[in-house]
Amino acid sequence: MVVLSVPAEVTVILLDIEGTTTPIAFVKDILFPYIKENVKEYLQTHWEEEECQEDVGLLRRQAEEDSHLEGAVPIPAVSDNGAADLQQVIQAVVDNVCWQMSLDRKTTALKQLQGHMWRAAFTAGRMKAEFFEDVVPAVRKWREAGMKVYIYSSGSVEAQKLLFGHSTEGDILELFDGHFDTKIGHKVESESYRKIADSIGCSTNNILFLTDVTLEASAAEEADVHVAVVVRPGNAGLTDDEKTHYSLITSFGELDLPASP
Ligand SMILES: CSCCC(=O)C(=O)COP(=O)(O)O
């Protein structure tokens, strides 16, 4: 087995979800289709609720920001015209969500609505999150060795908690010291990693970030975070340059932690 020695200064392991702890197939074949199949009914059922109106408000503001993009779908406000008009607005929200998802956009607005929609499926036990088999044993081992373990995903913190709270391995939320999402910044921006370090109360070089996406790895590296790129079945391929530049692991079990002082 190839082993990657974790630098002695690392005290925090920061984990991506999709393609790192969890197969991309689970996200693309289970989580995302659930949204596409249920978004219209969800909006019709929950429209009057404050949470739903907040989600639609965020999506509408995002749609305004996106108006210059090809294929962008605007979301009009509901006028006084009554039910027919409401159905048109709901359809616009559905089309906007489907358009964003067709581009796999990671906007906070989309991710917030998705998290709220998954709540019913996870809490009713209709959906259980999947992790690669090395994930849970490795995280337990890291914690026993004194590491702090955090999650940083584009999925909303609420969605992350649903995922780790309702998995094929049971409720494993207690294994994590905290969660970050795009509210702290996007994963391809270095500033996000500086803010995460500030929020944890450590230096960026105390963090080791594990991700499948080299744009994220590059942003973290620019902020002086240690990174390893996780190669999992179903992940996007890497170029030869990326394979040379980054430390690669295929299992969390390949990380060799520094001996405790
Ligand atoms: C609870 S995470 C759901 C997956 C998701 O929506 C997503 O965008 C995953 O992005 P990641 O940053 O974890 O690769």
Ligand SMILES: [Mg+2]
């Ligand atoms: Mg990922």
